[in-house]
Amino acid sequence: MTTTAASDEAVDTADAIVLLGTTKGLFTLRADSGREHFELTGPTFAGEEVYATCIDSRSGATRLIIGSVSNHWGPVLRRSDDLGTTWSEDETAALRFPEGSDASLDRIWQLAPGPADEPDVMYAGVEPAALFRSEDGGRSFSLVEGLWDHPHRAQWQPGGGGLCLHTVLVHPDDPDRLLIAISAAGVYLSDDGGSSWRASNRGIVVGFVPDGEDLEFGQCVHKVSRDAGDPERLYLQHHGGIYRSDDGGDAWTAMTGIGGMDFGFPVVAHPTRPSTAYLLPLESDEYRCTPDGHCVVWRTTDAGESWAPLTEGLPQRDAHLSVLRDGFTTDGQDPAGLYFGTRTGEVYASTDDGDSWRLLAEHLPPVMSVRAAPIVR
C-alpha cells in the first residue's frame, strides 16, 4: 500500500464535504452543519483528470474514493479514510482488466456504493465500457463478466466522451437488481446480481440514426436517477430527450418537454421527496451550453408532468455554461443540498431544494464530477 499525502489539511470540524473532480485534479469543499460556510482546498493530484468521485459512509465512517487518470501514467483508484488528508492506492492495482481480456483500463467513470446493508460492496463503471464489483470496500474489484461477455458488446459505439459505463444504480429493495447505462449503448438491466443482462431501452427514441424509434440498444443515455419515493420510477436524460420509467426501467416514456430543450447531461432525483427531480438542459447538441446565456435549473414535483424554472442566484446574463453528466449532485439531506460544477470552473449550490442558489467557487478547471454528503465520523 502506498500513501500519498494531500497538499491540504482536512478540516477536523467540518460537517459536510463536497468533492469536485476536475480535469486538473481534485478540489474539496468542506462546510459546517448548516452548509453556510464552505472552505475550498486543492488541487490534490494536480494534473490528473478526476472523472469519478464517491463519498461512502455506509460502514459508519466517511470514506472517500476517487478515480483519476494521468495522461502519461494511466488510471488510478485511490481511497481516503481521513477525509482527504491522506490517500492510498492498492499496490497491485485495485481496478484492472484480467489477463485474457485483452483490454486495459482507460478511465474510471463511476464509483457507486452497493446496497446499504452491504458496506463492503461497491461498483465501478469504466472505459472501455465494463462493470467491476468490489466486495472489500474498494480494495480490489472483479470484472462483472456477465456484462463483459454480452453479445451486444462488439456492436457498442462510443459517444463523444468515449465508450464509457457511467451510471450504476442498485435497487434499494433487491441488491440483485442492477441498472447500468453506457454511452452510447443505452440502459442494461440485471435481475441476478450481474450474471445476465438485457438491454432495456424501449421507448427511447434515437435521433442520430435512421429508424431510431425502436432500437434494442445504441441509445446515448447520459444519466439515470432513481425517484426517492418509488424505486421503480426512474428519470433519464438522453442525448436528445428526457424520459421516465415507472417499471424499473423496462419501458420508458417521454416526459413533458422543457421549451423544446431536450439536450443535457445530468438528471438528479431529490434524495427524499417523491416525484421530485432536477434537470439542467443545454441548448442543442451543437452548442451544449445553457440557452441564451441564462443558467436555469428545472425542477419537477410531479414526476415530469411539469417543470418549473429555478433561477434565484443563478446567472441570467452572458452565462454560457455547460454541466456534464456527473457534474450535478445532491447531498442526500432534507432540505436537499444541490451542487453543480461547470466546464468553465464555477460551482453553484443550493441548500433549500433548489429554491435559491449561490456561487461557491469559480475559476476552477473544468468540473467533471461532483459528490456531496454529510460527514460521518
Added chain:
Amino acid sequence: MDVRVRVPTQLRELVGGAAVVEVSVGGASEDTATVATVLDGLATQHPALERRIRDEQGRTRAHVNLFVGSDNIRDRDGQATPITVGDELSIIPAVSGG
C-alpha cells in the same frame, strides 16, 4: 543481474523519493535481459511504479518513453530491446499532455 532505473520526478513518491532504483531481473543473464524483464522485475519490487509505465496487458503506455542509455526503445525493439550490465533504463514522460 541488477539494472539501474531512473525515475522521473513525478513518480518518485512511489519509490520513497528515490531518483534511481536498482531492479533485479531475476534469472535473466546478461545475454537474455531485455527491457521487458527489467519491467517485470519492477512489477515485483515496485508495482505502483510499474503500472504507470505499462498497462495491465503489459503494453507500454502511449505517453511514456523508455530509454536504454540514450536510445528510445521505440526506435529499437520496444520492450524486447536488450539490456546489459551497466545500462541504465530511464523513464521519461513524453512531450504531450492535456
